[in-house]
Amino acid sequence: MPLCGGYPRAVFSPQGPSLRELCVQALSSVERGYDLLAPKFDHTPFRTPQSILAATTxxxxxxxxxxxGLDVCCGTGAGMLVLGPLCEGRVTGVDFSAGMLARARDAHPEAAWVRADARALAFVExxxxxxxxxxxxxxxxxERPALFEGVYRALRPDGLFAFPLGAPPPLTSLAHWTTLGFDLAMRVRNVVRRPPFVMYYRITPLSAIRDDLTAAGFSVDVVGLTALGQLANGSPRYGLVLARKPADAY
Structure with missing residues (x-):
C-alpha cells in the first residue's frame, strides 16, 4: 500500500474517491472507513501495485x-493474483471489512472469503x-503478536508466511518526511477523535517484525525483490519476508 502524500489529480483516476470521501474515511474507524472506500479502492494508489504482486509471485x-493459500487482510482481493498461480488447492481471503469482501468476492468468485478480525484468526493448520x-x-x-500467532496456527507444519516490506526511505528524502508527517497527523487525529483510524507507516521496521515473528515460532529470512529497484546505497527497495513454520511443529 504505497503512501499517498496529498491528493494529486495525476495519481487518482476519475473513478477514484473524491477528497471529501477520503476525509470521511479518515475520520471513521478502520472497518467503517474501508467499507466506505471499498467501491473505489481499486482506483486509488492504496491498492498494492501490480509490480509488487508480480515480484512477490x-x-x-x-x-x-x-x-x-490464505490472504490475510485481503481487501478487494489483489493477493489472489499471487495465490492463484502458486497454490494447487483452495485459496481463501480474510478481512473484517464487509465492503472489501463484497468487492473481492465479485472479482474472484472462485475463492473462499471469510469475514474475521485478523488478530483472532480461527484457522488451525x-x-x-x-x-x-x-x-x-x-x-x-x-497487536502484532496476536496477528502473527494466528497466522502461525493457521499454517500447516513447514508452511510459509510471506509479505513484501519496503526499506525505510533515507533521512534526506522527501519520502521520509512525507511518511513522518503522515504518521504524526494520524497520531494527532487519533488523540482528538474516536474511534481511532490505525494506519501508520513507521511502526513496521524489519527488526521489530523479525522479533515478533520469531517470538510467534517462525524462522525468518528476507530475500531482496531486486525487480523493484535499489536505493542509492545499492540495497533493494523492497524485501520479501519469508517466515517459515517449522516442519516438526505441533
Whole structure:
C-alpha cells in the first residue's frame, strides 16, 4: 500500500474517491472507513501495485508449488493474483471489512472469503502459504503478536508466511518526511477523535517484525525483490519476508 502524500489529480483516476470521501474515511474507524472506500479502492494508489504482486509471485514460485493459500487482510482481493498461480488447492481471503469482501468476492468468485478480525484468526493448520499486502500498518506493535500467532496456527507444519516490506526511505528524502508527517497527523487525529483510524507507516521496521515473528515460532529470512529497484546505497527497495513454520511443529 504505497503512501499517498496529498491528493494529486495525476495519481487518482476519475473513478477514484473524491477528497471529501477520503476525509470521511479518515475520520471513521478502520472497518467503517474501508467499507466506505471499498467501491473505489481499486482506483486509488492504496491498492498494492501490480509490480509488487508480480515480484512477490516470481520470488515465491521458486519455493512452491503450494497447497492451500490464505490472504490475510485481503481487501478487494489483489493477493489472489499471487495465490492463484502458486497454490494447487483452495485459496481463501480474510478481512473484517464487509465492503472489501463484497468487492473481492465479485472479482474472484472462485475463492473462499471469510469475514474475521485478523488478530483472532480461527484457522488451525488449514493452509500451506499465507500472504499479506500493505496491512501491517493497521496493527499497533502490541497487536502484532496476536496477528502473527494466528497466522502461525493457521499454517500447516513447514508452511510459509510471506509479505513484501519496503526499506525505510533515507533521512534526506522527501519520502521520509512525507511518511513522518503522515504518521504524526494520524497520531494527532487519533488523540482528538474516536474511534481511532490505525494506519501508520513507521511502526513496521524489519527488526521489530523479525522479533515478533520469531517470538510467534517462525524462522525468518528476507530475500531482496531486486525487480523493484535499489536505493542509492545499492540495497533493494523492497524485501520479501519469508517466515517459515517449522516442519516438526505441533
Amino acid at each position: 516470481e520470488a515465491l514460485s521458486e519455493l512452491g508449488p503450494f497447497g492451500e 488449514d493452509f500451506d502459504l499465507a500472504v499479506t499486502f500493505g496491512a501491517l500498518g493497521h496493527f499497533l506493535p502490541a
